[in-house]
Amino acid sequence: MLKILASWKKLLSLQGLARALRRRGVYLLLLALVFGGSYYLVTNDAVFKKHAVETFTPGGQVALPGEAPAPKEIPAGSTTVPPELQGQMGVHAAPATTAEGDQSRDLPDLALPVTGKLTKGYGFSYAPAFGDYRFHSGVDIEAPAGSEVRAAAAGVVRQVEHSDAWRYRLTVDLDNGYQLVYAHLNSIKVAKGDKIQAGAVLGEVGEPGTAEAGTPPHLHLELLKNGSALDPVSALQ
Incomplete structure (x- = not known):
């Protein structure tokens, strides 16, 4: 009888250990999937693509990084920004000037x-x-x-x-x-x-x-x- 009980106790211990290992294995598998997915997202340029910064000029052209923008020139004699250039980057009101024909x-x-x-x-x-x-x-x-x-x-x-x-x-x-x-x-x-x-x-x-x-x-x-x-x-x- 004692031998039978010892055998069952041993069997139950082995089954508990197996269940514990199975549960821990599931957790380890989930952690591996999470870390693997994170690594993929961080290193994949197709997911996090770094776009170049573009500057739009009044003429509708795009200035590449490092290049000076080339806005449309404000005519001599103007003291404000012309309507078509209002709000455009790089455009500033010109001081009062004398038009060439009036000099x-x-x-x-x-x-x-x-x-x-x-x-x-x-x-x-x-x-x-x-x-x-x-x-x-x-x-x-x-x-x-x-x-x-x-x-x-x-x-x-x-x-x-x-x-x-x-x-x-x-x-x-x-x-x-x-x-x-x-x-x-x-x-x-x-x-x-x-x-x-x-x-x-x-x-x-x-x-x-x-x-x-x-x-x-x-x-x-x-x-x-x-x-x-x-x-x-x-x-x-």
Whole structure:
């Protein structure tokens, strides 16, 4: 009798162990399926496909990553964004400008204020500091930092400013409502109210301010007529 009971006890123990192993096997199988599926989803590009970032420009073109967008240029003379460009990326309102046909013929004769090359002209162009296209209301003349900046024409210093955006910025009144603006100067040798002659030293070229960061040292020169921007190139000798 004892032998029979011992045999049954042994049999029951084996069956319990088998059931336990079967239950644990099911759990292990489920865990394997979960981990396997997760690995498949994470490593499969077809499931998690990384799409390239696209920038849509006003012309309907697509700018690839790393390329500068090329929005439609706002016509000279506009002070607001045209209706067809409203809300488009990279479009900014232009300052008041004088349309080319309305420019007077009494432009002042301007001497080159610093020895260097013109690297950026008047009009819409790419602005590295902002990563988009903006209206450039003057010209940039590249020159080494420390180069002397001389008065392009005689006049009176109307305003002297200093900011992170433009460093030292001078506004000089000329005749007939014209003004010259010199920006990105590292130092100046004139003060507000000074009467200056053409060729007088105004200061020195410095590193560009934040408004034109990402560009080499240069002088930013603007020509205004009654507060409206003109292309200085047409007056430079």
